[in-house]
Amino acid sequence: MDTGFVDDPGLAAVVGERRALMNLAYRLLGSLADAEDVVQETYLRWYRLSAEQRAQIVSPGGWLTTVASRICLDVLGSARARRERYVGEWIPEPVPGDGTPLGGPVAGPPDDPADRVTLDESITMAFLVVLDSMTPAERVALILHDVFGYRFADVAGIVGRSEAACRQLATSARRRIRAAQPAAAPDGAVRQRVVRDFRRAWEAQDIDALLGLLDPDATVVVDGGGLVHAALRPIHGGDRIVRYLLRFVGPGPRTTLLERTVNGRPGLVARRGDDLVVVAAVEVTGDRISRIWAVRNPEKLRADWA
Numbered sequence: 001m002d003t004g005f006v007d008d009p010g011l012a013a014v015v016g017e018r019r020a021l022m023n024l025a026y027r028l029l030g031s032l033a034d035a036e037d038v039v040q041e042t043y044l045r046w047y048r049l050s051a052e053q054r055a056q057i058v059s060p061g062g063w064l065t066t067v068a069s070r071i072c073l074d075v076l077g078s079a080r081a082r083r084e085r086y087v088g089e090w091i092p093e094p095v096p097g098d099g100t101p102l103g104g105p106v107a108g109p110p111d112d113p114a115d116r117v118t119l120d121e122s123i124t125m126a127f128l129v130v131l132d133s134m135t136p137a138e139r140v141a142l143i144l145h146d147v148f149g150y151r152f153a154d155v156a157g158i159v160g161r162s163e164a165a166c167r168q169l170a171t172s173a174r175r176r177i178r179a180a181q182p183a184a185a186p187d188g189a190v191r192q193r194v195v196r197d198f199r200r201a202w203e204a205q206d207i208d209a210l211l212g213l214l215d216p217d218a219t220v221v222v223d224g225g226g227l228v229h230a231a232l233r234p235i236h237g238g239d240r241i242v243r244y245l246l247r248f249v250g251p252g253p254r255t256t257l258l259e260r261t262v263n264g265r266p267g268l269v270a271r272r273g274d275d276l277v278v279v280a281a282v283e284v285t286g287d288r289i290s291r292i293w294a295v296r297n298p299e300k301l302r303a304d305w306a
Helices: 011-015 018-029 032-048 051-055 060-085 125-132 136-147 152-159 163-180 188-204 207-213 238-248
Strands: 214-223 255-262 265-272 275-285 288-295
Touching: 011 032, 011 060, 018 032, 018 060, 018 125, 018 136, 032 060, 060 136, 060 152, 125 136, 125 163, 125 275, 125 288, 136 152, 136 163, 152 163, 188 207, 188 255, 188 265, 188 275, 188 288, 207 214, 207 238, 214 238, 255 275
Parallel strands: 214 288
Antiparallel strands: 255 265, 265 275, 275 288
16 A cells, blocks of 8 residues: 655564454455555544654554544445445455454453354354344444454443443354354364365256255245345245255256365365356354355455465
8 A cells, every 4th residue: 555654764663554444344344445545544543643643652553543543433334324235144354364364463351251252253244144134333442352353441442332331242242142142053074075075066957956955944045236136035944045045056058066264164165167157155063064154246256265
């Protein structure tokens, strides 16, 4: 990023916060594009300060985080109106791998180590979808405290609430997260095996195998954004899901299914020729797939899924 302050001796340290700011903004907004905009605006505000003002800031990283969080709060406040205009279901933008491209240092341990969400947990699609159901203040309080380790006293200054109110916001947010967690969460090896078997059954159009790998009450949510053909409402039940999946790989250009890590968990990517057409995050409960979030909106498929 060209800041125009190449002679600033503190530039390296300030720019070094970029990954941490992206880490924060993506988790709060569920969009890489919006996160990039937030980080850019944060840096613009930093360099609008005079040299004297910047010199008085004891912790540039803390200042940048505070500003980025407040910008995210403003974006979240207007997101509801934008969502009302969105065509079909909205799903957070998927990212490849375990989220390390968004990685960065955290501020330190939270007040209570028991109230902690790890960075890898906070990147999963299931977690981000629950975050999207929260109020902006709940979301910011949870992410800043439980993920990034900020003290509630600092969170209060960012959110504009009392410290006690921020504790309550985080408690309410944790309650939502726990309520959404599957009762029988498998280990990584089981998730990977189930996703691999599902891919093979999907490619083979093996109806019985697909039904055996899907929970009877499974749900598929598809995000096309009105830009491509996609189911406008969630698809419930194994039978309906299988019919939808088989239509997707049916007549027409050959669809290639690939196993990829999507938001830190085993998932699937579909290509038609050189075109990326779907990125699917998968939730496995026990030894069956209970939920699939399939992103088809091309504006959310700009990450490198090679």
